[in-house]
Amino acid sequence: MPPILLPPPSLLRVASASSPSGADSVCDRLGPGLCCCYSMAGQGFFQDIFDGEAFKYYADGEWKVSSSRASVSITNPSTLKTQFKVQACTQDEVNKAIESAESAQKLWAKTPLWKRAEALHKFAGILKDQKNAIADVLVKEIAKPLKDAVTEVVRSGDLVSYSAEEGIRLLAEGKFLVSDSFPGNGRNKYCLASKIPIGVVLAIPPFNYPINLAVSKIAPALIAGNAVVLKPPTQGAVAALHIVHCIHLAGFPKGLVAAITGKGSEIGDLLTMHPGINCISFTGGDTGIAISRKAGMIPLQMELGGKDCCIVLEDADLELAANNVIKGGYSYSGQRCTAIKVICVMESVAEELVQKIVQRISKLKVGMPEDNCDITPVVSQSSANFIQGLVEDAQKKGAKFHQEWKREGNLIWPILIDHVTPDMRIAWEEPFGPVIPVIRIKTVEEGIHHCNANNFALQGCIFTKDINKAILISNAMESGTIQINAAPARGPDHFPFQGLRDSGIGSQGITNSIIMMTKTKSTVINLPVESYTMG
Numbered sequence: 001m002p003p004i005l006l007p008p009p010s011l012l013r014v015a016s017a018s019s020p021s022g023a024d025s026v027c028d029r030l031g032p033g034l035c036c037c038y039s040m041a042g043q044g045f046f047q048d049i050f051d052g053e054a055f056k057y058y059a060d061g062e063w064k065v066s067s068s069r070a071s072v073s074i075t076n077p078s079t080l081k082t083q084f085k086v087q088a089c090t091q092d093e094v095n096k097a098i099e100s101a102e103s104a105q106k107l108w109a110k111t112p113l114w115k116r117a118e119a120l121h122k123f124a125g126i127l128k129d130q131k132n133a134i135a136d137v138l139v140k141e142i143a144k145p146l147k148d149a150v151t152e153v154v155r156s157g158d159l160v161s162y163s164a165e166e167g168i169r170l171l172a173e174g175k176f177l178v179s180d181s182f183p184g185n186g187r188n189k190y191c192l193a194s195k196i197p198i199g200v201v202l203a204i205p206p207f208n209y210p211i212n213l214a215v216s217k218i219a220p221a222l223i224a225g226n227a228v229v230l231k232p233p234t235q236g237a238v239a240a241l242h243i244v245h246c247i248h249l250a251g252f253p254k255g256l257v258a259a260i261t262g263k264g265s266e267i268g269d270l271l272t273m274h275p276g277i278n279c280i281s282f283t284g285g286d287t288g289i290a291i292s293r294k295a296g297m298i299p300l301q302m303e304l305g306g307k308d309c310c311i312v313l314e315d316a317d318l319e320l321a322a323n324n325v326i327k328g329g330y331s332y333s334g335q336r337c338t339a340i341k342v343i344c345v346m347e348s349v350a351e352e353l354v355q356k357i358v359q360r361i362s363k364l365k366v367g368m369p370e371d372n373c374d375i376t377p378v379v380s381q382s383s384a385n386f387i388q389g390l391v392e393d394a395q396k397k398g399a400k401f402h403q404e405w406k407r408e409g410n411l412i413w414p415i416l417i418d419h420v421t422p423d424m425r426i427a428w429e430e431p432f433g434p435v436i437p438v439i440r441i442k443t444v445e446e447g448i449h450h451c452n453a454n455n456f457a458l459q460g461c462i463f464t465k466d467i468n469k470a471i472l473i474s475n476a477m478e479s480g481t482i483q484i485n486a487a488p489a490r491g492p493d494h495f496p497f498q499g500l501r502d503s504g505i506g507s508q509g510i511t512n513s514i515i516m517m518t519k520t521k522s523t524v525i526n527l528p529v530e531s532y533t534m535g
């Protein structure tokens, strides 16, 4: 295993130098060692959110500088330099943001549903108009390939509009029940039940989809009449602040949405245990388990990752399976909770499948996100070290490598690790990198067992031409979603999306999120009993 190398100068480029907009950067003004490349083109529209050195936080309808006068730095995964800074908010600022969210929510709940939908449509329009400026930030902040970054923003605009429309459909309806269907009752009680807002929703998205997984929480919450406090991930915070500015410009009431940045160690517990928070929607890692233990009696929606298992049978279309492994396993360098994280392939077709995947891996473009490479640097050095640890463990225990291990800085070349056995960590742990293990199986039951023995039961997939077999295997695989003849994926964004076991609590997807962010309120009209008995 070669030592960890720093990227060669060609890869250690300052991101703004290849900015797709060709924009100037402000990094020169900030002195040596700090490269806060913020596109001047984007600044025109987003200038209010940046104070010349750090990005502001948002509360009570205004962009503010924290009284802490401290900031949190965000490292560009490609250049390994500080790219941006965000405010380190204080506990007092958190309390005030939640207070104004609480009072804004009371009025928002009384705003007609069609007006709430109108505001969301406006937000969606602004978001899509700003797709290039926001994508530019995603490229620099999380090293997402440029075209995928643009897709994320557009998909998010569509998600917001769909949420507005789904909210209109869902929340327009209530229930009318009469009492005499239940034993012992006459027909003298009329129950009117409808959905009402839950209050203030705390939204905590992950680094890999800081826009899409932020709006998948924000839009359902707002259409349902709730306020939102957004705590973006550190890596991805600046992109998230950009979407909050789009919300600001769409004209939502002052205080209804807040975006708080800062150190988890200082404000994390306060946010998640705050009595003013009525619901938490979290996507991320193990932190979610700690949050769920501390949160108390409020609804939780959690997605904590997946060890998504791909079972390939003898009769599978191996071209289709190999194409899906590439798209579903290596896109965004494997940093998706729904990425294929282990392949269980029947021995008789294993060699052919592996060869097809190896061929395709050799064609993947490895490099920088600005150049739209397929494989780009993983998000942090600690993440790259973790992936390397899994690979070294597999190598030590006798796995077969089809490519040479190569790493420069946070950039890891894609590999397929073959003949993986259950004693290897990579068989069970999520690399969140461009590294996929292959387990060769003798029976399909072995594949099902491997899928079910893992705690991160988010998704899985099966490749076979026999639909009956596929459905039986899907029934036996205990994961939140099983895809037949395609790689795991969350979208389309209105589909239910949920993990089983340690992978999560609750179900997401636009419809389920709106329902989860409401409560049911009943009003019962009690008629005099005589009115019923009167013949």
Ligand code: G3H
Pocket (backbone or CB within 6 Å): 208, 209, 335, 336, 337, 338, 488, 489, 490, 491
């Ligand atoms: O990383 C977790 C995301 O929910 C995966 O979403 O399947 O659209 O890539 P995706």
